[in-house]
Amino acid sequence: MSLLSTSRAVAARAVPFSVRRRLRYYRRFGRRLSLRHPRRFSEKVTWRILYDRRDLLLGTCDKLQMKEHAQRTAGDLVRVPRTYWHGTDVGELADVDLPARWVLKPNHRTGLVLFGEGRADAADLRLRTRGWTDAAHWRITREWAYSDAAPELVVEEFIGTGEAPADYKVFVFDGVPRMVQVHTSRFGRHESRQYTPEWEPITWSAGYPAGPDVARPQRLVEMLGAASAMAAGFDMLRVDFYEIDGVLWFGERTPYPGAGLVRWELPLDELMGNWWTLPSRAAVRG
Numbered sequence: 591m592s593l594l595s596t597s598r599a600v601a602a603r604a605v606p607f608s609v610r611r612r613l614r615y616y617r618r619f620g621r622r623l624s625l626r627h628p629r630r631f632s633e634k635v636t637w638r639i640l641y642d643r644r645d646l647l648l649g650t651c652d653k654l655q656m657k658e659h660a661q662r663t664a665g666d667l668v669r670v671p672r673t674y675w676h677g678t679d680v681g682e683l684a685d686v687d688l689p690a691r692w693v694l695k696p697n698h699r700t701g702l703v704l705f706g707e708g709r710a711d712a713a714d715l716r717l718r719t720r721g722w723t724d725a726a727h728w729r730i731t732r733e734w735a736y737s738d739a740a741p742e743l744v745v746e747e748f749i750g751t752g753e754a755p756a757d758y759k760v761f762v763f764d765g766v767p768r769m770v771q772v773h774t775s776r777f778g779r780h781e782s783r784q785y786t787p788e789w790e791p792i793t794w795s796a797g798y799p800a801g802p803d804v805a806r807p808q809r810l811v812e813m814l815g816a817a818s819a820m821a822a823g824f825d826m827l828r829v830d831f832y833e834i835d836g837v838l839w840f841g842e843r844t845p846y847p848g849a850g851l852v853r854w855e856l857p858l859d860e861l862m863g864n865w866w867t868l869p870s871r872a873a874v875r876g
Contacts, residue, residue: 607640608625608640615632615850618853623636629864631860631865634868635849638845638846638868639731639734640732643874643875644869644873644875648735650845651698651736651739651844651845653695653739653744653842654676654740654744656842660820663819664820668816669837669839670839671749673747674686674745674746675744676743678742678743680716681716683712684709684712686745688709690708692706692707692748693705694744695743695746696723696744697739697741697742698741700844704719722743723742723743754775755833755834756832758830758831758841759771759773760813761862762828763865765824766818768862768865769784769792770785770786771785771796772784773801779799780799781800782801783801783803783804789810794858795854796852797848809833816829821843824845826845826866828845829843830842830843
């Protein structure tokens with residue numbers, strides 16, 4: 591990094607995060623961020639990032655904890671991917687009997703994934719995952735619930751047959767599933783569509799090109815039931831699933847969908863905001 595770039599990065603960190611967030615929100619949406627009286631979904635996710643410090647959120651961003659929670663609350667409805675190994679030294683994988691295909695992810699971060707086959711090459715994995723266990727990553731995003739997640743790597747069961755399966759993201763408000771977002775071609779064009787729980791299309795866009803119309807999942811009833819069970823007690827939580835050959839798989843859950851920066855079309859942003867009743871500032875300790 592050049593001296594100029596370093597100086598700019600230091601200067602940026604000197605600006606309070608709330609100010610930087612307001613500027614980023616304006617650049618993203620072309621409108622001011624309202625935090626005193628947030629109405630839109632994007633504003634309420636940002637409000638949660640800035641202020642919500644309830645113990646309720648702890649564990650929601652730890653991949654190992656969320657899998658345990660899924661098994662405990664909805665294990666009769668959903669299959670949870672098997673964990674083959676977790677730790678900080680990939681050299682330990684030399685002694686792990688891995689299947690033909692597997693997936694490696696950081697336990698405490700999002701957006702990073704590595705697909706592997708057969709016996710692990712520790713030297714290659716060390717290079718490709720350098721920096722992945724940085725424990726301070728959450729301080730950059732300020733998504734506080736990640737601070738509770740153990741900074742380690744996880745190797746788990748590969749789901750599917752080769753191509754990335756459709757990703758079903760269920761938005762749950764006060765225990766009630768309100769919308770299912772379907773992501774397709776996630777490692778290519780990346781498209782999405784939204785549906786009601788009755789599988790009626792919601793035509794407003796959500797930050798990605800509109801994907802193909804998706805048939806009603808075979809396990810939709812189980813999906814909605816599992817999402818409701820896993821999100822019980824939360825004012826809002828997104829729970830993700832895959833359906834492959836009639837089997838419903840748990841993906842992950844998050845209290846910070848898109849970090850509050852998804853370009854929801856305005857009517858959808860407002861509709862989702864209407865579904866979400868935030869707790870009081872006094873209740874969140876932020």
